[in-house]
Amino acid sequence: xxxxxxxxxxAEPPDNGFASRENGQDPEEPPSPALSPSTFRLRxxxxxxxxxxxxFLRRHFPGATSADWRDWHWQLAxxxxxxxxxxxxxxxxxxxxNAIGLAKSSLPxxxxxxxxxxxxxxxxxxALRRMVxxxxxxxxxxxxxxxxxxxxxxxxxxxxxVHRYPNWxxxxxxxxxxxYCRYCTRSRGMGGQGHIETLRxxxxxxxxxxxxxxxxxxxxxxxxxxxxxPEEALDWLLTRLRAIPHVEIVRIGSKVPAVLPMRVTPSLxxxxxxxxPLWISLHFAHPDELTEDTRxxxxxxxxxxxxxxxxxxxxxxxxxxxxxxxxxFQGLLSFRVRPYYLYQCDPIxxxxxxxxxxxxxxxxxxxxxxRLTGYAMPTFVIDAPGGGGKIPLAPDYTRxxxxxxxxxxxxxxxxxxxxxxxxxxxxxxDMHNAKGAA
Ligand code: SF4
Numbered sequence: 001x002x003x004x005x006x007x008x009x010x011a012e013p014p015d016n017g018f019a020s021r022e023n024g025q026d027p028e029e030p031p032s033p034a035l036s037p038s039t040f041r042l043r044x045x046x047x048x049x050x051x052x053x054x055x056f057l058r059r060h061f062p063g064a065t066s067a068d069w070r071d072w073h074w075q076l077a078x079x080x081x082x083x084x085x086x087x088x089x090x091x092x093x094x095x096x097x098n099a100i101g102l103a104k105s106s107l108p109x110x111x112x113x114x115x116x117x118x119x120x121x122x123x124x125x126x127a128l129r130r131m132v133x134x135x136x137x138x139x140x141x142x143x144x145x146x147x148x149x150x151x152x153x154x155x156x157x158x159x160x161x162v163h164r165y166p167n168w169x170x171x172x173x174x175x176x177x178x179x180y181c182r183y184c185t186r187s188r189g190m191g192g193q194g195h196i197e198t199l200r201x202x203x204x205x206x207x208x209x210x211x212x213x214x215x216x217x218x219x220x221x222x223x224x225x226x227x228x229x230p231e232e233a234l235d236w237l238l239t240r241l242r243a244i245p246h247v248e249i250v251r252i253g254s255k256v257p258a259v260l261p262m263r264v265t266p267s268l269x270x271x272x273x274x275x276x277p278l279w280i281s282l283h284f285a286h287p288d289e290l291t292e293d294t295r296x297x298x299x300x301x302x303x304x305x306x307x308x309x310x311x312x313x314x315x316x317x318x319x320x321x322x323x324x325x326x327x328x329f330q331g332l333l334s335f336r337v338r339p340y341y342l343y344q345c346d347p348i349x350x351x352x353x354x355x356x357x358x359x360x361x362x363x364x365x366x367x368x369x370x371r372l373t374g375y376a377m378p379t380f381v382i383d384a385p386g387g388g389g390k391i392p393l394a395p396d397y398t399r400x401x402x403x404x405x406x407x408x409x410x411x412x413x414x415x416x417x418x419x420x421x422x423x424x425x426x427x428x429x430d431m432h433n434a435k436g437a438a
Contacts (some may be wrong), residue, residue, distance in 0.1 A: 035371050039323045040330040047288050048120040056117050060089055069113070072263040076178060076228070080111045086133065089116055093124040099134035106350075107187040109134055110180050115259045118288060127286045127318040131181055138182065138350035144385070145347045147188045151387035158209045160202040164389060167217045171206050173237060174199060174224035179259040181285075183313055183354045185346045185383075190224065196233050207240050214246045220281070222253040227263055231271050238275040250275060253311075255283040261297035269304040282310045282337055286319050287327040295335050302336040309340040312378065314364075316345075316356045322367035329368070329376040339378040344393075346383055358382065358393060366395040370411025 175192030
């Protein structure tokens with residue numbers, strides 16, 4: 001008898017296929033892979049240990065001091081943007097050398113010295129390195145790929161603003177990031193220099209559109225990375241948005257705490273604090289990004305009262321593994337960041353080498369359910385190509401009805417029944433209809 005799904009003294013349910021295993025396991029699906037709780041400790045797996053900072057500076061940036069290192073302007077001025085620069089830090093494979101040459105004509109190469117220090121000089125397959133160094137595969141356009149796969153340009157009433165959902169807009173306020181992710185959905189508009197005077201014309205148009213569109217309650221500032229903008233410029237924008245009565249919430253999307261954590265200065269958080277309610281959506285892709293510097297940057301933002309969420313893109317060979325994802329999500333929680341979206345990688349041109357079957361995302365969440373607290377479990381979504389918006393995909397834990405009871409499979413593969421009020425109503429109706437027919 002299936003003790004997992006029967007109350008004491010209850011009659012055994014009709015043979016519906018759910019009670020066919022003595023141990024209460026769902027006969028249709030194997031249990032999730034064994035993952036012990038220690039799997040998710042941040043330092044539970046071997047990882048590349050960056051060179052001590054002093055030695056790294058002496059070797060690669062002679063003359064620079066640790067005070068320079070902590071200055072985000074110095075970090076921006078010393079980004080790795082050329083084949084020669086990358087070659088001085090890393091033993092480049094032939095494929096990487098060729099790809100960096102190609103990258104000049106599309107999404108540029110740019111990596112902050114901070115993030116470059118986390119890259120393994122000897123391993124082109126290292127997850128962090130794959131995310132920021134160009135690959136030859138970027139030149140290959142696979143079926144279904146496009147430069148603007150989400151059709152954002154069609155939903156853009158003014159340049160730099162996407163209005164797809166009724167009550168919120170995406171405001172692309174800059175074309176600059178300190179470090180470029182090779183899988184960036186908006187790579188088509190990236191790689192500018194973030195020139196304020198050029199961008200200000202775009203901001204005025206966007207602000208004017210938001211002012212005259214009263215259904216907009218929520219504005220997401222993105223780009224590019226808004227936290228790379230000068231403080232005065234971001235303050236200028238936030239002040240104007242806050243002055244629009246129907247804008248209730250402002251959100252900022254940023255990868256700065258992962259790639260340029262020294263940018264999160266007390267002065268920045270003091271300015272941001274003036275503009276509550278303000279939310280920040282961070283972007284993390286791998287647990288090796290969760291360094292002590294990043295923890296401090298997140299703590300500063302959280303201490304300023306800003307709720308922090310994280311978005312992660314599922315990437316082949318980078319994080320398409322339940323143990324890696326578990327370490328990332330658990331680590332983010334300990335950094336006071338709530339993982340809230342896991343994205344299927346968008347089919348941008350040249351992204352086939354990063355994209356996994358969608359079933360991988362579902363299986364990763366299935367493997368993590370019951371092993372991580374619910375706060376660490378994001379929603380897996382596909383941003384539908386052509387402008388359909390985000391569509392969630394989730395493991396299915398239902399196994400139909402046994403009479404009026406909903407049959408459920410838990411994270412361990414055991415079956416349970418729930419006396420579903422709506423199911424009971426349907427069963428009563430069926431009985432009523434059957435009587436009526438007789
Ligand atoms: S930080 Fe965001 S906007 Fe910038 S390159 Fe990465 S994914 Fe694109």
